[in-house]
Amino acid sequence: MNQYIRKLLVQLLVLGLVCLGFALNVGAQATVNLNTHTPAISPPNADLSIRWFKDNSPQMGGTLLTPAQVAAAPAGVYYVSYYSTSKDCYSPASKLVVATNTCPGTSVDLRTHTSGTPPSGSTQKWYKDAALTMEYDATVPVGASATYYTAYVDTATGCQSPASIVVVAISTCTINVTNSCPITTVNLNTAPEFGSPTNQPGSTTRTFHSGPIASDANKLSGTAVTAAGAGTYYVAYYDAVGGCYSPTTKVVVTITDCFCYKPVVTDANTYTSLQGITSLARTGAQYNTLITDKQSAWTILEAKTKGFVINRVTFNVSGNPVGIAPANFVEGMMVYDTTNNCLKLYTSVDGGTTFAWYCLTTQTCPTN
Numbered sequence: 001m002n003q004y005i006r007k008l009l010v011q012l013l014v015l016g017l018v019c020l021g022f023a024l025n026v027g028a029q030a031t032v033n034l035n036t037h038t039p040a041i042s043p044p045n046a047d048l049s050i051r052w053f054k055d056n057s058p059q060m061g062g063t064l065l066t067p068a069q070v071a072a073a074p075a076g077v078y079y080v081s082y083y084s085t086s087k088d089c090y091s092p093a094s095k096l097v098v099a100t101n102t103c104p105g106t107s108v109d110l111r112t113h114t115s116g117t118p119p120s121g122s123t124q125k126w127y128k129d130a131a132l133t134m135e136y137d138a139t140v141p142v143g144a145s146a147t148y149y150t151a152y153v154d155t156a157t158g159c160q161s162p163a164s165i166v167v168v169a170i171s172t173c174t175i176n177v178t179n180s181c182p183i184t185t186v187n188l189n190t191a192p193e194f195g196s197p198t199n200q201p202g203s204t205t206r207t208f209h210s211g212p213i214a215s216d217a218n219k220l221s222g223t224a225v226t227a228a229g230a231g232t233y234y235v236a237y238y239d240a241v242g243g244c245y246s247p248t249t250k251v252v253v254t255i256t257d258c259f260c261y262k263p264v265v266t267d268a269n270t271y272t273s274l275q276g277i278t279s280l281a282r283t284g285a286q287y288n289t290l291i292t293d294k295q296s297a298w299t300i301l302e303a304k305t306k307g308f309v310i311n312r313v314t315f316n317v318s319g320n321p322v323g324i325a326p327a328n329f330v331e332g333m334m335v336y337d338t339t340n341n342c343l344k345l346y347t348s349v350d351g352g353t354t355f356a357w358y359c360l361t362t363q364t365c366p367t368n
Helices: 003-014 067-071 285-293
Strands: 048-054 076-084 094-100 122-127 146-154 164-169 174-178 204-209 231-239 249-254 275-278 299-302 334-337 342-347 356-359
Touching: 048 067, 275 285, 285 299
Parallel strands: 094 164, 174 249, 275 299
Antiparallel strands: 048 076, 076 094, 122 146, 146 164, 204 231, 231 249, 334 342, 342 356
């Protein structure tokens, strides 16, 4: 490696591109444009270019990022290095860390982004500017995207180490929750999508709300929480000591249809079918065999070259079949609707108060 590239490495160190390493959960997918964190001093000639790598340095097998990946890098650990085209070599790499919140959390604790123990006689401090003049209280979680700088400060002399950078990228979290069949609602209190609330502050409880700004007025309770239907909700933490709510996280509940699959009866009992219709010219004992061999049916239809066709009728804008008088509608009547392309049943969904034609779209298991 020639001396010129080594000089550029020193410039990189002075610019504070060496950051503290930390373990990072990348569940939230905010991104950072790494181009905005490259050295302020551009390479002095066309032979040198800046390249970014993920997870490790180029010398240790890091993955070279494409320009698109550099422009939208998710949370993770990255390394920047100068590359010499003529020498086909890299300068020693400098590490840059991108931190983000883990949903449903909405902030980042800078204190978790440290590396080892401060040198003897020094303390670690955080700053909001590269000049290290605007000190930041790291006990306050970071709730907005920004760049922070940290350095070790000698308690006796006040001397500072070169600054390291943590780029915070806050994601707008949406938690997607769905039901678990056969239940067609969601209990928000126990939904597994929320995981274990390891980031929940002490003295707080988790609450759900109908609006994006949590308040007592829009706080949900009862079955609105324990049997939530499809829709948008908002989750927050309530601090009983301070009497206030945290910022909310959006929750989208989707309810999927639950299909019924009952297992076949395998006991020793026989369940002879009630009747059979065949086109195979069965007679006498042959017909009896049809309904005894094929168990548990109301009616058996048998054919080799014929299909079973439900009456096919068109439906009008009122939702009724054309050609059948409403006075002749009977509960349980079934036709094929050629207008809406579905099998329809005349029945009630409110316990017999009203009746109408409904498409049969969800598999179910009658018990009678």
